[in-house]
Amino acid sequence: MAGMLLGLLGTGIAAAGADDSYATTKKLPPLHHVVGVVLPEEMKTPKRLPLREDRELRCPTCHGIEDIDKVPYRRIDRSLPDFLRGGPYDKLESFCYECHEKDKFKRPNIHILLDKNGKLREERCTYCHEEVHRERDQPLRAADYKLRLPPERLCYGCHLKTPHFNALEHQASKPDARMKLHMKDSKERHGIILPLSREGKVMCPTCHAPHQPGVIDALNPAVGQVDNADLETGVSYREHPWDAVVREDKKARLEALSEQSGQRFELGYRRIDKEVLLRLPAKNGELCLACHQFDE
Amino acid sequence: MARLLLILLWAVVLAPLVGAGDLPDAVKDPKWWEKREKRTDIRYPHNAHMEVMDEEGDSCMLCHSFAPNAMADESKLKPLTTISNEPLKAVCHDCHVTEQRGPWRCNLCHDDKTKIWPEDHRFGYVDHHGEAARRDEAACKECHLDLAYCTNCHFRRDTMGTGYHPLGYRTLHGLAVRVDTLDCGRCHNQVYCETCHARTRFQ
Numbered sequence: 116m117a118g119m120l121l122g123l124l125g126t127g128i129a130a131a132g133a134d135d136s137y138a139t140t141k142k143l144p145p146l147h148h149v150v151g152v153v154l155p156e157e158m159k160t161p162k163r164l165p166l167r168e169d170r171e172l173r174c175p176t177c178h179g180i181e182d183i184d185k186v187p188y189r190r191i192d193r194s195l196p197d198f199l200r201g202g203p204y205d206k207l208e209s210f211c212y213e214c215h216e217k218d219k220f221k222r223p224n225i226h227i228l229l230d231k232n233g234k235l236r237e238e239r240c241t242y243c244h245e246e247v248h249r250e251r252d253q254p255l256r257a258a259d260y261k262l263r264l265p266p267e268r269l270c271y272g273c274h275l276k277t278p279h280f281n282a283l284e285h286q287a288s289k290p291d292a293r294m295k296l297h298m299k300d301s302k303e304r305h306g307i308i309l310p311l312s313r314e315g316k317v318m319c320p321t322c323h324a325p326h327q328p329g330v331i332d333a334l335n336p337a338v339g340q341v342d343n344a345d346l347e348t349g350v351s352y353r354e355h356p357w358d359a360v361v362r363e364d365k366k367a368r369l370e371a372l373s374e375q376s377g378q379r380f381e382l383g384y385r386r387i388d389k390e391v392l393l394r395l396p397a398k399n400g401e402l403c404l405a406c407h408q409f410d411e
Numbered sequence: 412m413a414r415l416l417l418i419l420l421w422a423v424v425l426a427p428l429v430g431a432g433d434l435p436d437a438v439k440d441p442k443w444w445e446k447r448e449k450r451t452d453i454r455y456p457h458n459a460h461m462e463v464m465d466e467e468g469d470s471c472m473l474c475h476s477f478a479p480n481a482m483a484d485e486s487k488l489k490p491l492t493t494i495s496n497e498p499l500k501a502v503c504h505d506c507h508v509t510e511q512r513g514p515w516r517c518n519l520c521h522d523d524k525t526k527i528w529p530e531d532h533r534f535g536y537v538d539h540h541g542e543a544a545r546r547d548e549a550a551c552k553e554c555h556l557d558l559a560y561c562t563n564c565h566f567r568r569d570t571m572g573t574g575y576h577p578l579g580y581r582t583l584h585g586l587a588v589r590v591d592t593l594d595c596g597r598c599h600n601q602v603y604c605e606t607c608h609a610r611t612r613f614q
Binding site for chain 1: 456457458459461464465468469470471472473475476477478479480481482483485487488489490491492494495496498499500501502505
């Protein structure tokens with residue numbers, strides 16, 4: 116989300132002309148926060164985000180760059196820590212929550228599809244499906260899922276396209292004939308499905324089972340095999356001594372990358388403790404080995 | 412009938428030509444893992460590691476990270492993912508060299524020793540290695556983990572001039588022992604001394 120906002124912001128800036136500062140054009144980039152608005156008394160803002168005396172929000176409220184409104188947009192260095200005061204921020208939302216209350220903007224976890232009594236929260240089904248399928252013990256054919264978007268794009272409505280490392284690499288890949296044979300074996304062996312997109316490519320639901328355990332009949336191969344964690348908590352990790360080894364392994368290459376890009380990166384290792392909504396456990400490699408096999 | 416003929420013409424004559432128009436392998440941009448396969452200086456036999464990974468309670472994700480990631484800028488994410496997917500020296504060496512929990516023969520993974528040699532090993536190093544070993548023996552032992560690598564040559568008795576000590580050293584070695592016993596102990600253990608001394612009057 117933050118990336119998308121920044122991307123749009125960048126596009127807007129690039130499209131603007133040479134003398135395109137806010138002071139001359141009075142135009143803000145797309146998706147920019149409104150300025151000139153007087154904040155209500157009940158909205159608490161941190162001291163490092165200064166408002167005008169009458170509580171009006173101006174450019175310097177958020178930006179630490181001096182006279183930023185007079186700098187042409189294309190010359191604004193958004194990588195400066197004080198581009199957004201108190202930055203840099205890994206997630207743009209973190210900056211938004213400096214003033215806005217996080218809880219009020221929190222999205223529901225729509226994967227929690229059952230209430231405390233085990234009753235289906237039907238309104239959550241309709242985030243992805245056009246219709247609620249109430250005959251839960253009757254399996255549906257793929258054609259009858261009535262998804263709001265093709266399955267390969269559906270998850271991006273809420274999740275980033277890059278929610279974890281190697282997501283992109285998997286989404287772009289198309290299993291070859293040998294891998295498909297191995298996948299077929301795995302599906303039969305484990306009694307699961309490993310669905311591919313219409314183009315035969317890997318997609319999020321190939322590995323992730325989106326339905327909370329108990330929503331689909333347990334004998335249905337579409338049900339996820341991983342059921343050891345609280346959906347509210349999600350995936351949890353444990354610290355591990357290998358973290359230091361992995362960091363040492365990556366150190367030199369990450370430093371070189373940081374020099375090139377001007378951004379600091381870290382890569383470590385934490386062992387998965389609890390995992391959720393997967394077709395097979397990943398923490399022992401079963402999920403990976405459902406598709407991948409090695410000659411030696 | 413005409414339609415059937417057209418279909419047959421496509422299947423027999425034209426379809427293979429379309430296939431021939433595909434880019435040859437050399438022109439296609441290989442995926443990172445295809446490039447990785449060509450890294451003959453390092454190999455990682457996955458199947459050979461399955462059992463120990465299972466015992467240790469680790470999975471593929473120890474090396475191939477699936478950690479949560481909020482970065483949406485693909486130009487930065489791609490090189491970062493490549494780094495995260497390529498475990499190199501520290502990860503392999505922790506088990507195979509530092510802890511020696513796995514087989515630690517270098518050529519098990521490094522099939523061409525010239526690719527992992529230090530620069531100074533390239534020309535006539537065998538004639539000067541003694542000097543370097545005296546200067547920093549620990550540096551030698553980073554790769555030459557087994558002392559037999561040294562003693563296989565230095566303890567040989569069937570050739571002249573490969574020994575560590577100068578000719579006639581046997582006569583003088585008692586003096587050297589008294590000067591620096593620890594230096595002898597770098598190569599010789601007590602048994603080596605006793606084998607001779609037990610048979611002689613020099614006890």
